[in-house]
Amino acid sequence: MHVDPLETLRGRRSAKWRTYPDDVLPLFVAEMDYPLAPPVAAALHAAVDASDTGYSLAQPDLGVALAGFAGRHWGWDFDPGAVTAVADVGVGVVELLRLLTRPADTVVISPPVYPPFFDWAPEAGTRLLEVPLTGEFRLDLPALEAAFAAHPAVYVLCNPHNPVGRVHTREELTALVRLARLYGVTVVSDEIHAPLVLPGAEFTPLLSIPGAGEVAVSLLSASKAFNLAGLKCAAIVTGGPALAALVGRLPPDVRWRTGHLGVLATVAAFKEGDAWLAELHAELDERRAQLGRLLSTRLPGVRWRAPEATYLAWLDCRALGRDDEPQELFLAKGRVAVEPGTRFGAAGAGYVRLNFATSSGILDEATARMAGATG
Ligand SMILES: Cc1ncc(COP(=O)(O)O)c(C=O)c1O
Known part of the structure; x- marks a missing residue:
């Protein structure tokens, strides 16, 4: 390249x-140092040429584009209406934590992990509990079970896991969903690196695990794989009515904070970027x-x-x-x-x-x- x-x-x-x-x-x-994907650059040039730089209206285009991408790449089929736009993954996680937690609750994370994972729970006004990865950089399922038994409110999953580059397996994710259901823990799954699973590995979307939709909500974005971080667009995806209702309670202003150019670039990336x-x-x-x-x-x-x-x-x-x-x-x-x-x-x-x-x-x-x- x-x-x-x-x-x-x-x-x-x-x-x-x-x-x-x-x-x-x-x-x-x-x-990344690579030039933008041509369809993404074309979408941005066209928007600028048309002075199309107002507020974003992400749906239905974002949902259709992301659902199409997820179906083609991962065999994960979902209703485009299950998608909600947010400015970025960090904003999405913090807003979800505000709805899912109270100050005395705990939010579990598995270090070593992307630094803002340490900041999101405090930003949402709640407490953090660390359950580190194992020495092989795998989810420590026995330690997670011990932590979940104390009924934390949320586990924030990083899949694929930054910085160790691990793609959690279907078996691990199935076990995680079982624990989440058993102990009533909501899983917020940060899947921003999913489009960057490299040859030799296979991505399993958490919401493709049977029963996950009842306990999990996922965040995806084109921003890592297509280098769009500055344009501010990410997507929350739900797989069941309870969490869809929760997302429906996000403050109404949240959607206005999504970048319009980010939406246009993301739609182009997911539709035409393969x-x-x-x-x-x-x-x-x-x-x-x-x-x-x-x-x-x-x-x-x-x-x-x-x-x-x-x-x-x-x-x-x-x-x-x-x-x-x-x-x-x-x-x-x-x-x-x-x-x-x-x-x-x-x-x-x-x-x-x-x-x-x-x-x-x-x-x-x-x-x-x-x-x-x-x-
Ligand atoms: C795991 C993970 N989540 C979230 C982000 C940041 O995403 P956003 O800019 O959409 O908040 C990054 C950025 O590298 C990341 O690695």
Whole structure:
């Protein structure tokens, strides 16, 4: 896939390109360096040409586009009317938690996990309980059962799981749904990385598990796979009447906060983006393999498990230092910015998260600099 030269990429004004000085290679935040999918770019150009930049009215187009995508890619068929637009996944989760919890309740998460998972429950005015993944980065089902037995209000699932790149299996999700039903816990499933499941793995939508619709609500978005984070559009999907009624109680203003350009781009991505997405998967598969080769030759002390999904690599750098020392070393001496592991929870000490959605040249240069920093 084409990637613009660094000088051109540095002209972008998003967080990835504005956070660090120009001598730093930014492989931290989850943005991609590839050009937009042509149907998405065309939809945005057409909107601008028509001065079509008012408020969004997402439905029915968003629901139809997302249901079509889910049916084609995952065999998951649902009513397009079960979709509700929100500004982004974070807004959707927080608004759902406000409805699902009271201050004395707890919300369970499984670190290491995407940093805002630690912030969403407090933002919604409730408490957090951590039930870490196992050493193999799998859901710790016995520990979750022990936690669920104390009747927390909500479990926030990350599937696929950022930062470890694990795609939870149908068996694991079936077991999770059983526990949620048994103990009366609602599962909020963040499936933002679902369109980024790479060759070799298969995505199971939580709501495709029998009985899940009674206890679970999912959030999906085109923003990771199509690089649309700044356009502000995500979707809540329900699979049963009780949770549909709950979503119906979201504050009416929430839908007005969704980005109109985000809706237009998302509809184009989900309707017409399949060919481009297949190219992206092939590209990320190659970058993932390249990173594996570069790590083993240049940074043999760094260990990893190649992710099954996402373009994020969770690198065990404990041989290089404690806490966030490896990230500090790579930045200070290598001029490469990666995410410090402790942002993902205490279990992230000594880890970094590296974004490999870039060109082979930049990945080559970044790993050479990282290796140089350790010398
Ligand atoms: C697991 C996960 N959820 C949510 C988000 C953020 O989504 P949004 O920008 O739609 O809030 C990200 C961003 O990388 C993510 O990795």
